[in-house]
Amino acid sequence: MTPVAWGVFALAGALALVDWFAVGRGIRALEYAAKPATLAALIVAAVALDPQVPGRRAWFVAALVLSLAGDVFLMLPERRRGPDLFVAGLASFLLAHVAYVAGFSVEGPSAGAVAGSALVVGVLAVVLGARIVRAAAASDGPAGAAPVAVYVGVISTMVAFALATRESLAALGAVSFFLSDFLIGWTRFVGAVRGGRLAVITTYHVGQALLVLSLV
Numbered sequence: 001m002t003p004v005a006w007g008v009f010a011l012a013g014a015l016a017l018v019d020w021f022a023v024g025r026g027i028r029a030l031e032y033a034a035k036p037a038t039l040a041a042l043i044v045a046a047v048a049l050d051p052q053v054p055g056r057r058a059w060f061v062a063a064l065v066l067s068l069a070g071d072v073f074l075m076l077p078e079r080r081r082g083p084d085l086f087v088a089g090l091a092s093f094l095l096a097h098v099a100y101v102a103g104f105s106v107e108g109p110s111a112g113a114v115a116g117s118a119l120v121v122g123v124l125a126v127v128l129g130a131r132i133v134r135a136a137a138a139s140d141g142p143a144g145a146a147p148v149a150v151y152v153g154v155i156s157t158m159v160a161f162a163l164a165t166r167e168s169l170a171a172l173g174a175v176s177f178f179l180s181d182f183l184i185g186w187t188r189f190v191g192a193v194r195g196g197r198l199a200v201i202t203t204y205h206v207g208q209a210l211l212v213l214s215l216v
Contacts, residue, residue, distance in 0.1 A: 001216050005049035009212070012041035016205040023201050032075055038205060039068040042212050051215040059103030060215060066096035067208065087147065093181070094151050097158040100174070100211065109164035118160040125156040128182055135189035148185065155181055162211075173210030180204035 001009070019034035021027075043064045051057040073089035109117075129152035137145035155178055162174030180203040187196045 001049050001213075005045045008041050008048060009045040009209070012038055012045060012209065015041055016209070019205070020198060020202055024198050035075060035201070036068055036071050039064060039071055039208065042208055043068065046212050046215060049212075049216055053107050053215070055106040056103040057215055059099050059106065060211065063096040063099035063103065064208065064212070066092050066099060070096065090147055090151060094154050097154045100158045101154075101161050104158075104161040104165055104170070108161065109166070113164040113166070114161060117163040118157070121156050121160040121163065125152055129156075129185075132182075132185040132189050136185075139189055148189070151181075152185075167214055169210050170214035173207045173214060175207075176203045176210060177207030180207060 015034050015038040019031060019038055022030035022034055043061060046057060046061050046064060049057075070089045070092035073085045073092060076085065108114075129149070133145050133149045133152065136148040159174040159178050162170045165171070180200050183193060183196055183200045183203070187193050187200075193199065
């Protein structure tokens with residue numbers, strides 16, 4: 001990690017703390033500034049660091065940029081953003097997970113390691129995701145549930161690839177990202193979770209930060 005990367009990464013951490021404070025206190029204006037700023041700082045840190053696998057960084061930067069776009073699309077309260085922005089946000093994060101998978105594939109794990117991880121993650125995804133998909137179908141019909149099911153499959157693939165690398169930071173980052181998205185799906189389609197918004201943003205930022213650190 002270069003000195004510039006460390007400095008920008010520290011800035012990202014400070015911005016994340018500001019965002020968590022804003023979410024916890026319900027200060028929307030501050031959240032609208034701090035949330036995208038956190039991802040922007042992580043993007044700069046990823047560009048500035050000295051990666052172990054150079055080809056992986058480009059894909060991770062693409063994933064972070066797509067995540068930033070998803071953040072912008074999904075920042076507004078649900079009653080104000082409408083279904084189109086939700087779909088745009090979902091698509092942005094889906095493509096971000098595809099980019100992470102592509103990054104992990106660069107000098108990545110063996111097919112056997114991926115298959116073993118996919119089996120474990122797949123079971124968990126079915127157990128945890130089935131309830132959300134059923135609730136989405138009940139709320140929005142089959143057409144609304146299909147994108148959710150696809151998203152569960154894609155993020156589960158990302159987690160499986162991360163686990164297969166046997167790199168602790170990558171694995172922890174991917175699992176934290178998965179937990180954040182699981183909480184989003186649960187609160188949107190199944191029911192409210194106490195402290196859910198704060199839990200979503202903290203696990204999201206921790207996940208993204210760990211994925212960036214896994215490049216080093």
